[in-house]
Structure formats: C-alpha cells, structure tokens
Amino acid sequence: MRFLLVNPFYPIAEIPSPPLGISYLAGALERAGVEVRVLDLVVTAFDRAKLERALNEFQPDVVGATSVTMTFNSAISVIRHVKEIEPSIFTAMGGAHVSFCAEATLAKHPELDLVGLGEGEETIVDIVRAFENGRDFSKVPGIVYRDGNTIRNTGARGYWIDVDTLPWPARHLVPLGRYRALDLPISMTTSRGCPFQCIFCTGRQLVGAKIRYRKAASVVDEMEYIASLGFKRVNLADDLFTARKDHAHAVCDEILRRGLKVTWTSFSNVNTVDVPLLRKMKEAGCILVSFGLESANAEILKTVRKGTKIPRIIEAVQMCNEAGIQPHGSFIVGLPGETPETLREMHDFARRLAEMGCQTGVHMLAPFPGTAVYEQREKYGIRLLTDDWSQFHANHAITEQDSASYELQEAIAMEIEERAKKAFWDMAERVLNGTASEEDRETYARVERHGVYYDMMMQDVLETDGAWDVKRYGRSEADLVAELGARVHARTGQKPDAIARALDHALREGFLRYSVSGGRCTWTWTDEGPMWRPGDAGARPERAIEVSSAASFAPPTPIASRAAV
C-alpha cells in the first residue's frame, strides 16, 4: 500500500515552516506499515510532467492533500491533475478548510473521492484499511466520501486522540534542508485544544475545547531532536501553550534540566501568562510570545468572544517586558462592529503598544468555513465579497459591513503593504549608501540570499541544470561554484554578485553540496532527513546534516553551540 501526501503551494511571504499536519499523518501511516512519500509544493516547484514522473515512479494507491482555505485551490488542482493522469488513484483531502465544507467540496469536485474531518492520524489509517478491504468506507468514522452518485457522511469520530500516544511527526520525509536554507522556523506542538470560542477561529472546532497535553519528557525529546536538525528557531504551534501553567512550567523545567539550548517562540493569551512563568520561559529559550489581540475596542472584543480586556493586554505586555521576552500582538481589521472610530482606536492602541516595545501585526478578516463569523455572517452584518478561496489569505479586504466599507478596510491593507515595502527599500538604500547598521546589513544579506535560494528551488535549477561534465568546466570547487552561479543567473536573472554570496553561504552552512563521480558533478540541496531517527537505538548525532563527500564541504555549526541566538 502506497500513500502520497501533498502539501500544496502557498507563498513564502507567509513564513511557512515544515508541514506539521502532513508529518503527523505520515508518522501514523508509517507506524501502520504503509509506504509514504511527501510531495511538498511550498519549497519545490509544481509542474504536471514532474507529478506524472512521481506518480509513475512511486505508484501510489492513494494521494491525500492537506489544505487551509487559502491553499484549497492549489490543493484541488494537484488532485485534479492526479485523477487526470491516473484515474484509478484514490484521492483524499483534509485540514482546516475541507473539514468544515466537506459535502459542498465533494459535490463541486468530482476528482476528489473523500474528505477526512478534523484530526487525521487515526482516520487516515482507517481509510487505508477500508481501501484495502474492498473500499467499504461506511464503518470509518470522521469522513465524508463519494459512494457512486451519493455523498455519505459518517459523522465526527466522537473523541479526541490522546496526543501522548501519537508517533512523532515523520519529518524525515519532508525536504527539511530547503526550509533550513530559507532560515524558516520549525514547528512542533506540546498540546492540542483550546477552551476559547473566538468567532473567527476554526482552531477550537478542529482540535476541540478540552486541551490534551503531551508529557514534558516526550516534548523535550522532540525538541532536542529538532534542535539537532540545524534550525535556528522552534515555533511552539500549540493554540495556547500557556493555557495550563503547570504544563508550561514542566516543559520549561525539563528544557532547563537537560541544559538544552534552543530558541523558541509560542502563541499565548493575555489572560494565561504571569511573570514567574514568562521568566521561566525566557530562561528556557523563549524569545517571543505572540498574543491574538484582535481589536482595541471593548465592544468588539465582547462580540468576538475573545474574553480579554484592554487593561489586561497592557499588563501582559508589561509582564513580557519584565521577563525579557519580546511581546507580539496581532489585530484583525473588519471584525463585526468595526467602524472608522474603532479603527482609529486600533491605530492609537498599536502605537501605544509599540512605545512599550510590543511588536504588532495586522490581518484583514477572512471568514473561514466553520467559524461563527462565516456560518452566521448575516447575523454579524458581514458581507463576503468573494467566493474565491485563494483570496482568504487575510492580507487584503474581502468583507464589508455597513459601518466599515471595503474601501476603508482595503486602504488599511494597502497602507500596511506600502509601509512594509518602504521600510525594506529604505533599508536597502542605507545598505547601498553605506549608512546601514550592522543589524540592517545582516537583514539585507539574509533577504538577498533567500531570494536566490527560493528562486533556485521554485525554478528547479539544481534538478534540471545542476549536473554536468567536469572535464568541460573544471573540477576545482571554485570552477564548480562559478559554473553553478552562471547557471543560476541564466535561469533566475538574479545578480551575479548576489548569487556568488548566496552560494558561498550555502556551502559554508551545508545547505548545498556537490559530489563528483564518474567525471560528473551533481549539486543537491542537503534535503535528507537526519541520520538518527526517533526510536533508533544508539546515540543521537551532534547534528543531523549529512556531510558531503566533497573534501572542502564545511558542515554547519550545531545548534547547541549557537545557543540562544
């Protein structure tokens, strides 16, 4: 039995991290003895011929994609290609989007055979077993599937998975090296669930109101393992890491007991932090805590059932400052009850928070299927202006209400975009005219490198142009790098000096490597998973990046010695 999991495309600007849901599903399938592969279209390019080759080579029985609302169109397009290429392949989808509009999705998309609802680790194994046993899905709870011309819903699973029994995410199947090269954070979770009921969030419906915790020792085992993969930052992706203080304390205590040097960030709620906990988190490596602030208007906060008050937000920011952790708060423009006045309040409050050292971010309301603000939008006076799911990225206005027009909201979105662009170009100018600070220069160099790497990844430069005859172009490392640089320039149009700096950095850090054999040199991203995997006997290696056969290859510094970056 072979299962291909697909992580659909979404833009690098969203700061993706290696796909966690897909890795959990892959882990569950591997434990059930299923052969699994992951096609990750966030850091590799999609084209139909490539998909066709992958299907021919792997011969999957089932292809399953994940999606949130904004990635649904990309996900269903891959599924459509799969069905066109090989109609006998069974297709499935799950995730935060289709879990809440499964029937409508199956009705509209004949290329999709089944939707998994909510948490998928047990469901996906049940789907495989039912598929093997004559495709009778009627006994599999938690799915909606096509049965001839009928769409059948077997209902929710009715219980939440014990997260301590789950296998670790099978990250070795994901092209981790590319995420590492792009300096993106890596995510993990210590719990699932959220007791709050914010009307714009699907988190609670997806993972339940009762929080299920993992044991601290297992959490820190995983943290230790992912720290060994060479990522600079771990993102604790729990909906609410600080929901139960004794759990958060236990995780931090375990990190400290092991002396693990790892830099991490987490999501929180202003009601669930205090100074002793924040201090402990800081000591254990936490550098930033992100709060969903949503609005600066008390009435709106009440309407969206956030359960927070402005004085408490200020207190939480002060507590972070006292503990030495960077506070971050995010707002949503366009919540029910928004007016020009409430937007001014948000603007003034954000400025006040900035003066207190709090970073802030703003998203536009995107009413996702499954949320109260989508399902009861009439009650909330929200008019949805598009049914194109790819527009649900929350960076531009897609709603309006009597008191807050589309134009008003979109003007804010444009201003945010313009401000970000201007900040970048001002920094670029400072770098070019020699007046930039050290920090500016580092940021600029990082952005420049990432531009080169991302173009190389999304244009498949190494896969299609990264191997050649060394007799023709020379075999010293300088020759190989120069030839690769020329090819990257020809394909991406990036500036030669920027390419040279990026390639030099990639070689030094071990993101890229080459091998020469039989007169041919071949360049690859250092994508392989770790040599040591969870559950393997024997000691874990210092770092998990395979050292190239090239004599001059310089391995990256292990994260432990880059303590608390």
Ligand code: B12
């Ligand atoms: C951490 C996180 C992120 C991280 C991603 C981390 C990662 N490596 O995956 C970052 C910061 C990058 C991120 C970005 C965004 N996120 Co986000 N994120 C979360 C958060 C808090 C946890 C996600 C997570 O890792 N869960 C744990 C894993 C195990 O769950 P999962 O991915 O959903 O997968 C499980 C099931 O869905 C199911 N499943 C999934 N796929 C499949 C496929 C099949 C075949 C089957 C059977 C089952 C199945 O099984 C999986 C295992 O149980 C959730 C909230 C939440 N509680 O889910 C929001 C959440 C997923 N994000 C959300 C949004 C909107 C975004 C952004 C669009 C941000 C924005 N611009 O507004 C981007 C889009 C990025 C993207 N393509 O996912 C929304 C999605 C709502 C929606 N309908 O679209 C959520 C639900 C929060 C909310 N506001 O309601 N996010």
Ligand code: SF4
């Ligand atoms: S926004 Fe945060 S606190 Fe509110 S329901 Fe979603 S995960 Fe919970």
